[in-house]
Amino acid sequence: MAHYLEFEKPIAELEGKIEELKRLTGDGTLNIADEVAKLQAKVDRQIRTVYGKLSAWQKVQVARHPERPHCKEFVAGLIDGFTPLAGDRLFADDAAIIGGIGRFRGQSVVVIGQEKGSDTESRIKHNFGMAKPEGYRKAQRLMALADRFSLPVISLIDTAGAYPGIDAEARGQAEAIAKTIEAGLRIKVPFVAAVLGEGGSGGAIAIASANKVLMLEHAVYSVISPEGCASILWRAADQAQVAAEALKLTAQDLLKLGVIDGIVAEPLGGAHRGKEETIAALGDAIAASLAEMKGIDGGVLRARRREKFLDMGRRGL
């Protein structure tokens, strides 16, 4: 049973009808191909309409869609011979951030990504993609490894934010994030980041200080969740829709602001309706970004990365 979002109701109804038709005529006595095709065309039109004008809040929901492809699926689809590397060598291994080495289209790369999990068990294992200091320190370690062996870094971002907990604070969550941003800005190798779903605040920017920052078409990236913003600025959590709009957190707005470098188109109806297509499209975009940086001196890459961030915010929407 597919998961439908609130605004996908008309689509759900139509698809339900198609299912019903197929079930009713399972014996093959009735020719329903025409009817199904007509309904399918209607579904496509409906999806096109709905997804053609998603509001910021609807995008937040799509970005959080439980069936949206997550980090692990992208790694499985894009990285050959992925070899996970664990631990921060200081305290623990944090499953909210996975990392390792492998080959991306033939080239050795270091991959760092936030994994939310896809069912209750794996969500708990990955702490819903909310990393603790050890996760960020693992990321730093992997960035240093990439730098030592001149391997490009690919980071995949999908988190509601860094984990807010006593243990995380006690072990220096703030320091861990700060040092990870610093590590990302420091490395002398090509660094590509992609926001897959949610780019949640400091937890996201920690691994996103990259040469090229890409976003999937319906991903969101924000300084605070719309709910958090609404409860602070509007003093009403139910104003999240308004806050989402005001925060300008969509890929389209962020491209205009010069905060990201490219948008990767999602299949009709969002990434959850075409996982393989989405994964391949992101692969192409990452490959293009890496190709652009090929042969450029590491010091130049680092200098350009810094210049890019220093220039940010010097123009408005």
Added chain:
Amino acid sequence: MSWLTNFVRPKIRALVRKTEVPDNLWDTCPACSKMIFHRDLEAAQRVCPHCGHHMRLPAKRRLETLFDEGVYARIELPKVVADPLKFRDQKKYVDRLKAARDKTGEQDAILVAHGRIGGMSAVVAAFDFEFQGGSMGIAVGEGLVAAAKLAVLQQATLIVVPASGGARMQEGILSLMQMPRSVIAAEEVKEAGLPYIVLLTDPTTGGVSASFAMLGDIAIAEPGATIGFAGARVIEETIREKLPAGFQKAEYLLEHGMVDMVVHRHELRATLIRLIGLLTEPKPRAEIVAMPMPQLEIPDAKA
């Protein structure tokens, strides 16, 4: 009701009121609730003389207390795009900005100044908590970048004094981008071989703590300052339990290895002079050799 009661009496009252004792002559310590004479509190750099509680120090006062003889030159902050998102919550962001500017007389939440500390060149970037909670937006980021550039230009030590709740939400993602920008600023000072000292004051939280504030060569915290990434309320809502006493306080960070020292405000200048001297003048100047080591006396907090 007559002309006398409606018009003259209020006027007389207004005149009389001016001669009354203003109620701001006495402050109450939020920690021990004792009354402190306003002038005494200012003389004590807003440290409670009764219990040693460190109250927030306005940014200008901070600059005065750090530089030699309280003398410094401020630099003008670079002009930035105002309200890049055309943000509006219950109020328009431009109106909030205007109110903050009227209230503080400052352009944004950071003051950058240069001068001498113990005779040595220093640039200080002090956050103004009175300005939108010291929140970090583009202007603050530009201030930090400018402060770093100035420090490199003058071969000076950079001291940053955060007092901030975190990112300026009304600038959305662009406020988040001040995290990498401020990290770059700190990095430029470090690469120039100059000391980068962070003085963590109350509060240093959110995106500010998770960027430049935690990257100091030396991290000094003021007693009792709240320092941490996630807000206490958010943590309580997440873990559904009460936080331990002293959680995210300066002393807690010291215990957990996150800062080098917690220094009483009255000892700050002396500590900074000693640190900058040790870091930048490995071979002491003759007059310093001749001087006895100053005895550091930490005022008894319980006095």
